[in-house]
Amino acid sequence: MTVPIGPAQLVEAVAAELDGLTDQPLELYVHVPFCASKCHFCDWVTDIPVNRLRGDQTARSPYVAAVREQIRYYGPLLTRLGYQPHCMYWGGGTPTRLEPEEMRAIHEALEESFDLAGLVQWSMETTPNDLTAERLDTMRELGVNRVSVGVQSLDPAQLRRAGRAHNRDQALAAIDLLRAAGIENFNVDLISSFPGETSTAGLAATLETILERNPPHVSVYPYRATPKTVMAMQLDREQMEAWDVGSMIEAYELAMEMLTAAGYHEYCHGYWVRRAEDEDVDGNYKYDLAGDKIGFGSGAESLLGHHMLLNPSAQYADYLRAPLQFAHAERFSLEEPERLTALVGGALMTREGVDFARFRRLTGFGFDELRTTRHFAAWLDLLQECGGRFVEDERGFRMERAVIHKAYITHLAYTMSHGLALARG
Template sequence: MVKSLYIHIPFCTQICHYCDFNKFFIQNQPVDEYIQTLLTEMDLYNLSQNEPLSTVFIGGGTPSALEPLQLEQLLFSMKEKVTLAPGYEYTVEANPGDLSKAKLRIMKEAGVNRLSLGVQSFNEELLKKIGRAHNVKDVYETIDMAREEGFDNISIDLIYSLPGQTLSDLEDTIDRALQLNLPHFSAYSLIIEPKTVFYIMLNKGKLSLQGEDAEATMYEYVMERLVEAGYDQYEISNFAKKGFESRHNLVYWNNEEYYGLGAGAHGYLDAVRYHNHGPLKKYMNAIQDGKKPIVEQATVTRKEQMEEEMFLGLRKMEGVSLEHFQKRFSVNINDVFGETIKRMVSEGLLELVNGRVRLTHPGKLMGNEVFQAFLL
C-alpha cells in the first residue's frame, strides 16, 4: 500500500555549486507547460483513485522559485487529484528569500503544513562561495514570515565541511540555528558530486577540501550541540524535537514504496525502482504521448531488498528490528548477515540492543563503511 508521493520541481533561480539534482535555470523555461504536464502525470498513476497519502514532499530544484500563480495552479490542482490521509505531512522545499506572503498563503490554503528551508550556513562569505542566492537576513525574514502565516513545522538544512569553513564558523552557524528554536534540523557533510561546479573546480585544482579528520570533528560537534539542545538524532544526519521527525524521509529509510513524479524523479512501486527522464523535452513528450516518462527501471530482487533494509535502516538511530526483518523476508537476519553483524559488533561499529541492530557512536562516524559491508 503506497502512501507517499514525491514531486520534483526542477527549476532554480541560481545553480548552487554543490548540487547534482536534476535542475535548470528558470529563465526562459516552459514552467507553465511543465506544471500542466506534471498534473497529467498524476492522472497516469490514478492518484485520486488510490489510497489516501500520508506524506507528500515537493522538492527540487527549488519549488519556491515558482511564481505565485504557478504555485497556485500546481497546489490547488493537486487538491483535486490527491487524497490526503488524516494527520498527513505535506512538505515543500524553499530557499530563504524566494518566499513571499502570497506564496506562503497559497501553500497554507492548499494544505501544506511543513517547510524545508535550504539555509546551509549563517556565514555570508561561505554562502557566496557555495553559490547560494540568499543572505543571512533572508533566513530570519523568511522564518518570521512563515511563522506569521501559521507555519510552525519548519526544518532547515545545514552543510558542514565546506571549503574554507572553520570549526568556529560552524559553531556560529549552530548557535544561530538553535536561537531560531525550530523543531527540525538536517545537517549534511559536503559531498562533491560529478557534473557540479565544485567537481569541475576540484578537477582544475581550484578547490581545497576539508580532510577526513576535520569533517569528523565537525560532525561530532553538530551531534553534540544539537543533542545537548534537546533534539533527538533520529537519523544519521537528522535531528528533531519529539513528534517533528520527517515522516516522508522515514519512508525512504524504512525501505517503503512511494510515487516519484516530475522530471528526473525517482520512485519505488511494486518492488520496482524507476527513474523519470531528466531533460524537460523528453519528460514532457513522453507524457504528451500518454506514456509514463520512465527512462530506467529495475526490479529489486529479494537479495537487494534485504541489502536495502540494512543500509537504509541503519541510517536510523533506532536501527533495524530483527523481528521486522524476519516478518518481512521470512528469514532470520543472522542467516543472511550474521557474520557481518558479528564482525561489525566486534569492531565497535554496531551494537545489538532490545532486539535491534544499530550504529554505535563510532559507527556513525564510519557510516558509509558500515553500510557497504551489507552488500551481499
C-alpha cells in the same frame, strides 16, 4: 526488467505484486527541477542547463502540464489498487520557485486524483531567496504543514563559494516569515565540513545564530563531493582542499554537542528535533524503507509493488513528451542487490534501522536473503571497517547509535575517494 515499460503493463505488474492488499500507505513526491541558481555542491541539478533551471513561468508551463497529466493518470489507478497517501513531499530543485497559481494547479490535480484526507504531513522545500509572504499564504491555504529551508551556512564567504543565491539576512528573515505565516513545523538545513573552510568556527557561528531562533528541526549534513558538481571539480583540480575524515568527524561532533546542549535530540543521522512528539511524525515517514511512494516529475523515483521506477532529470525533454512513461522500471531482485544499497544505507542511519517486516513488504523478499549476497556481505563488512557496529533482534537490524556518525562520515570519505555509490541518498 530494466527497459521502458508501458503504463498499463506497469500497473498490472504492481497489482500482481500487491495481490489484493488494501490500505497500503503511500508517499507522494512532486519534483520541481527549477532554482534561482546552480549551487556548486548540489548533485540534483548537475545535468540541467542553467537557462532551463532558472526558467520563468512561461518556460515552466509545459512541465507543470506534464506533471498534472502524470498525476491524473496514476492517481486513480493507485487508489483503486488500495493505496492511501499518508504524507507528501515537494522537493527539487526549489518548489517555491513556482508561482502561487502553479502550486494550485498541481495541487488541484492531486486532490482530484487521490484521497488526501489521510495526509499526516505535507512538506515543501524552499530557499530563503524564494520564500515570500504570498507564497507562504498559498502554501498554508493548500495544506502545507512543514517547510524545509536550505540555509547551508550563514558565512557570507561560504555562501559565495557554494553558489547560493541568498545571503545571511535573507536566511534569518525566512525563519521570521515562516513564524509570521503560522508555520510552526519547519526545518533549517545546514552543511558541515564545507571545502574552503579552514576551521569549525564558521559552523559554530552559524549554529549559534540559528539556535537563537529556536527552530523546531535542524538538519546538519556532512559535505559530500559528487561528480560533475563545481565543488567536486574544484577539489579534483586542487583549487580547494577537502577535509580529512578526522576533521569531518570533529565538525559533526561540534554540531552534536551544540544541538544536544540546546535541547535537541537526533532521531536519524543528521536530523535533529526539539520536541520528542515531533520525532514520531518525521520518523515514521522520513525513514527509508518506510513504504511505497510515487514520484511525479522528471527527476522523481518511485517504489511501487516491489518495483523501482525512475525518470532521470537528464531526460527532461523525454518526460515532457511522454510523462506517463517511466524511463526505467525493474522489480527488486537478488540478482541486482546493489539497487538497494542506498535504501538500506538510509535505513541504517535511523534509530529503527532495517525493520524486517517493512523490508519484505517493500521488496518482496527477506533481509536475510539480501545480506548473504556477495554485494551486501562486502558492503556490510566495509561499514564495519568504517566503525559501524550492528545490533540485531527479531524485529530488525540496526547500527549502534553511538557510532553512526563516525561510520557514516568515514564511509562517506571512503566512497568519495574511491568513486563508489554512497550508502545514503
